[in-house]
Amino acid sequence: MEIVILKSADEIATVVGDAIEDLLRTHEAPVLGLATGSSPLPVYRELVRRHTEEGLSLAHARAFLLDEYVGLPHGHPESYREVIRRELTGLVDIDESRVQGPDGGSDDIASAGPRYDEAIRAAGGVDLQLLGIGSDGHIAFNEPGSSLASRTRLKTLTEQTRQDNARFFDHVDDVPYHVLTQGLGTIMEARHLVLVATGAGKAEAVAAMVEGPVSQLCPGSVTQMHPHVTVLLDEDAAAGLRLTDYYRHAYAHKPAWQGL
Numbered sequence: 001m002e003i004v005i006l007k008s009a010d011e012i013a014t015v016v017g018d019a020i021e022d023l024l025r026t027h028e029a030p031v032l033g034l035a036t037g038s039s040p041l042p043v044y045r046e047l048v049r050r051h052t053e054e055g056l057s058l059a060h061a062r063a064f065l066l067d068e069y070v071g072l073p074h075g076h077p078e079s080y081r082e083v084i085r086r087e088l089t090g091l092v093d094i095d096e097s098r099v100q101g102p103d104g105g106s107d108d109i110a111s112a113g114p115r116y117d118e119a120i121r122a123a124g125g126v127d128l129q130l131l132g133i134g135s136d137g138h139i140a141f142n143e144p145g146s147s148l149a150s151r152t153r154l155k156t157l158t159e160q161t162r163q164d165n166a167r168f169f170d171h172v173d174d175v176p177y178h179v180l181t182q183g184l185g186t187i188m189e190a191r192h193l194v195l196v197a198t199g200a201g202k203a204e205a206v207a208a209m210v211e212g213p214v215s216q217l218c219p220g221s222v223t224q225m226h227p228h229v230t231v232l233l234d235e236d237a238a239a240g241l242r243l244t245d246y247y248r249h250a251y252a253h254k255p256a257w258q259g260l
């Protein structure tokens, strides 16, 4: 696991933007894993900027979302599929048919998860998966207690997550109780995990994820078992870590050929 501590969310967006640009320029059929929440937004703004100002193309890419609310009507402005359209895919040159999320509006939620995992597999798997982390250590919508081997399936949100996400809705009562989320096992199959966390509110979750035990109590900690993980933090989000001197030292001496 590589820990990169930078000064600001904009600096993080530049570094992640470089990694995504490299993937887009070097792969014929790149598959991106997209996350929602506020943490990846600066990265999306940077990709839109590179597309608009520098001609970076996403037309040959495919994209899969991490998760989706269950029960919101198709096209609901806070459904994650709509959020991604608004923040990224509708602003660049990727055709919307190449962007897929778990079908939270399906009449058959029980089979929607396995179907989604199959779609990711059929596309060749995710090359680069963007991730954020919830204040309780969840990634995607895998709440504490999630099986570390889980596949895409229905989960029930904790009340804390419903409260955290209430800011996007008129009222907390409007936040769905259920979601369809890629499982931790599904996420772990992506070839490169890129997790972004900023702000003091994430410091505790980041410390548990990076330096705590691998445990379903902190679902993000499963990423310690992945061979290629990059965690990008600002100073506030890194404040609870113990090995920061080493992380900075290693990044300062990183061989250029390694990329992210």
Ligand SMILES: N[C@@H]1[C@@H](O)[C@H](O)[C@@H](COP(=O)(O)O)O[C@@H]1O
Binding pocket: 035, 036, 037, 038, 039, 040, 066, 067, 131, 132, 133, 134, 135, 138, 139, 140, 141, 161, 165
């Ligand atoms: N399902 C999403 C997660 O993918 C995201 O990581 C988390 C944190 O969001 P934020 O980045 O806004 O703190 O929110 C939601 O629960």
